[in-house]
Amino acid sequence: MHNEDVFALRGVSFTYPGAITPALDGVDLSIRNGDWVALIGANGSGKSTLAKLLNALLIPTRGDCLVCGLKTGNEDNLWSIRSHVSMVFQNPDNQIVASVVEEDVAFGPENLGLPSLEIHERVLDCLCRVGLEEKRRAPTYALSGGQKQRLAIAGALAMQPCCLVLDEATAMLDPQGREDVLKILRNLHKTGMTLVQITHRLDEILDATRVVVLGKGRITWAGDLAGLFAMKDCFDEWGLEMPPLVRFSRKLQERNLLPKACLPFVKELLENLCP
Amino acid sequence: MKFLNHLTLGQYIPADSPVHRLDPRCKILSVVLLLAGIFMVKHPVAFVAWGIFLLFLSRFSRIPFRVVIQGARPVIILVLFTAGIHLFLTRGVILWEWGILSVTREGVGMAFRMGLRLFFLVLFAGFLTLTTSPMELSDGLERLFRPFQRFGFPAHEMAMMMTIALRFIPTLFDETDRILRAQLARGADLDHGGLLRRMKAFIPVLVPLFVIVFQRAEDLAQAMEARCYRGGTGRSRMNPLRWKRADTFAMAGTLVIVAVFVLMDLGA
Ligand SMILES: Nc1ncnc2c1ncn2[C@@H]1O[C@H](COP(=O)(O)OP(=O)(O)O)[C@@H](O)[C@H]1O
Ligand SMILES: [Mg+2]
Numbered sequence: 034m035h036n037e038d039v040f041a042l043r044g045v046s047f048t049y050p051g052a053i054t055p056a057l058d059g060v061d062l063s064i065r066n067g068d069w070v071a072l073i074g075a076n077g078s079g080k081s082t083l084a085k086l087l088n089a090l091l092i093p094t095r096g097d098c099l100v101c102g103l104k105t106g107n108e109d110n111l112w113s114i115r116s117h118v119s120m121v122f123q124n125p126d127n128q129i130v131a132s133v134v135e136e137d138v139a140f141g142p143e144n145l146g147l148p149s150l151e152i153h154e155r156v157l158d159c160l161c162r163v164g165l166e167e168k169r170r171a172p173t174y175a176l177s178g179g180q181k182q183r184l185a186i187a188g189a190l191a192m193q194p195c196c197l198v199l200d201e202a203t204a205m206l207d208p209q210g211r212e213d214v215l216k217i218l219r220n221l222h223k224t225g226m227t228l229v230q231i232t233h234r235l236d237e238i239l240d241a242t243r244v245v246v247l248g249k250g251r252i253t254w255a256g257d258l259a260g261l262f263a264m265k266d267c268f269d270e271w272g273l274e275m276p277p278l279v280r281f282s283r284k285l286q287e288r289n290l291l292p293k294a295c296l297p298f299v300k301e302l303l304e305n306l307c308p
Numbered sequence: 309m310k311f312l313n314h315l316t317l318g319q320y321i322p323a324d325s326p327v328h329r330l331d332p333r334c335k336i337l338s339v340v341l342l343l344a345g346i347f348m349v350k351h352p353v354a355f356v357a358w359g360i361f362l363l364f365l366s367r368f369s370r371i372p373f374r375v376v377i378q379g380a381r382p383v384i385i386l387v388l389f390t391a392g393i394h395l396f397l398t399r400g401v402i403l404w405e406w407g408i409l410s411v412t413r414e415g416v417g418m419a420f421r422m423g424l425r426l427f428f429l430v431l432f433a434g435f436l437t438l439t440t441s442p443m444e445l446s447d448g449l450e451r452l453f454r455p456f457q458r459f460g461f462p463a464h465e466m467a468m469m470m471t472i473a474l475r476f477i478p479t480l481f482d483e484t485d486r487i488l489r490a491q492l493a494r495g496a497d498l499d500h501g502g503l504l505r506r507m508k509a510f511i512p513v514l515v516p517l518f519v520i521v522f523q524r525a526e527d528l529a530q531a532m533e534a535r536c537y538r539g540g541t542g543r544s545r546m547n548p549l550r551w552k553r554a555d556t557f558a559m560a561g562t563l564v565i566v567a568v569f570v571l572m573d574l575g576a
Contacts, residue, residue, distance in 0.1 A: 128531035139546035141535040152546040174478035
């Protein structure tokens with residue numbers, strides 16, 4: 034194992050109790066510190082299961098899952114692992130515990146048993162980072178969907194994790210809420226946070242440094258964005274939809290209006306099309 | 309149009325008022341005292357006095373009286389039902405008779421008293437939840453019940469359960485509202501027919517609601533675990549409870565008010 038690996042999965046399989054086929058089947062994956070990993074795949078391919086393994090919410094039925102060098106199967110490591118890796122789930126309503134914004138952010142640090150002063154500092158800092166400092170005393174039920182999800186992110190950040198795992202965190206948000214969340218992720222990545230972003234919208238992963246495609250519980254493809262968008266005809270098979278920008282640049286490349294090496298990003302397209 | 313109004317049923321309204329700032333233990337104990345007082349007085353004038361006291365409380369806590377009354381709306385039926393039972397089932401001097409139903413002079417008095425007592429009970433309890441966030445409330449209850457933990461009473465678990473229940477009331481109201489609309493849009497008729505028919509019509513509303521509640525509970529449990537929740541042990545608080553001088557004053561004030569009301573009632 035590499036020293037700077039945040040996650041190291043070796044031959045990990047997981048079968049839900051009572052299920053016949055495994056949800057994950059022999060997954061090998063290592064994620065380094067500071068990586069932004071986009072985890073994509075069709076519905077039921079095992080993305081959520083993998084996310085829960087990373088946080089020791091589930092323990093592999095076979096193989097080892099190491100988080101910052103700690104084995105998740107070991108009961109003694111549980112709380113240490115969960116304070117290293119924070120999760121944000123799909124439905125913001127189902128992860129808010131308290132009725133007041135700042136009380137909800139404080140929930141995690143309170144569980145860690147931190148002193149009152151430090152909890153106050155963390156709460157303020159995290160609310161500022163997601164742009165909710167004005168809503169500090171607001172009731173949580175009065176927040177919009179996007180604000181609720183930002184609150185969930187603040188609650189996760191208050192644990193001061195080294196990695197954030199987001200399981201389709203933008204799936205229930207409107208475009209504005211989605212963009213707000215992505216902006217927060219970009220800022221977190223800049224500060225060196227490791228991100229594991231699960232989504233099935235490829236237009237959301239354009240900042241990822243690595244892409245892992247999951248299919249039927251196995252890793253079917255792994256590489257970087259340029260490699261992903263260079264793959265032909267695989268997207269249908271993977272159950273994913275190509276973003277419009279990728280389709281557009283494909284068409285341009287077919288007509289030789291764009292160099293084959295040009296990546297389907299706004300910046301690269303502009304540089305090539307309007308020099 | 310909203311079918312259900314969830315705004316004040318057990319909801320907390322953040323504000324900066326002397327009542328909001330009181331220690332939750334002080335508020336819980338005061339409400340218990342007030343409720344005991346309410347059930348001890350009989351004289352109609354005493355009820356007017358309680359009403360005036362409520363108006364004062366509403367001023368002090370910066371919560372409009374309208375909002376307080378709104379919170380009691382869901383229990384109006386319960387109040388009327390209780391009053392009705394006492395109206396018809398109290399024995400005494402008969403004022404009016406119809407078949408097996410009879411209304412007595414004592415019954416009228418009883419109906420008034422019990423109805424008003426229940427109504428005031430809801431209003432005072434409402435003040436507690438309107439001015440105390442569920443987290444504070446559960447902290448307060450946990451601390452008050454801590455002595456019983458020795459006898460196996462799950463103080464922390466009960467308190468946490470209450471926090472979450474209060475947190476999810478608005479969410480579940482929204483959810484019910486959504487399902488109701490969906491069923492109505494598909495032609496469900498919830499307003500006509502006898503009681504049995506209406507109850508049957510509500511099954512398509514209740515079943516999805518239960519499914520959703522269980523899904524939510526599972527999601528929430530997982531989210532709490534992911535945030536290192538492991539019960540009350542080792543947990544600290546952002547705002548630890550601190551009994552202040554104002555709390556002692558408020559407590560003493562409540563005690564005096566209740567004592568005066570009860571003594572005046574006994575005298576009358
Ligand atoms: N709690 C569960 N119990 C049994 N089977 C489950 C459970 N959760 C998911 N599965 C199954 O595991 C597989 C992977 O699911 P999941 O990880 O949720 O996929 P994804 O998040 O990619 O949609 C699916 O076949 C699903 O039916
Ligand atoms: Mg999923």
